[in-house]
Amino acid sequence: MRTSRTASLLAGSATLALFATVSTAGTASAAVYPSTYGCKPGNVCLYENDTSKPHFSKDGNWTGSEFSVQIVNNGTVDTNRDHIRFTAQKYSAAEGRPIKYKGCLHYATADGSGGQYKVALPGTNSYGFIVKSLTWGPECGSGEKPLEFA
Incomplete structure (x- = not known):
């Protein structure tokens, strides 16, 4: 009886340790903000206005x-595929x-050290921005900015 209880406790502890490991591993690469501005983790999203939910969302090019x-990069840590160029x-x-x-936009980080992960695209005189391409890639280069003339 005593052996049975000990085995049961050991099995329970092993299961708990397994779930803790899986849980930690599962969140290590997840986006910092589970749904940044309504944008799903791993996606880049476009918005029709400042307070809307995304009207367009992509996890690929x-x-x-x-x-x-507005563009929001809610990408997840993935070498050579977590920054967005548009x-x-x-x-x-x-x-x-x-x-x-x-x-070029970085992905969001908890402490803000990753760089700018969103950019406003302000319209002028009733003319707004039309986004033409979204491409996932590596770290933004030192000369790349969140928004500049092409």
Whole structure:
């Protein structure tokens, strides 16, 4: 009887240790914010306004045309695939043509050390940004900015 209880306690402790290990391992690579601004972990999201939920979300590379006022990178730690590079354009009435932009965003970190993980895309004179591409890649280079002219 005593041997049975000891075996049962040991089995229970081993199971608890296993769950603790799996739980810790499972969260190590998860996004810092489980649903940053409604954006699922591992995704990059586009927003139609400052308070909306994302209207567009991708976990892979994409090319197309989507209106956006904000981009959020809720990527997870993954060497060579956790930073987002994007291209966008905004029509300029003064220039009479679209002006091209680009940017690189880090993934969110708990202590903020990872860098900028979101960027506002402010419209002017009723012309807003059209995001043209989203590409996952490695660390942003020292010369890459969250938003700049292309």
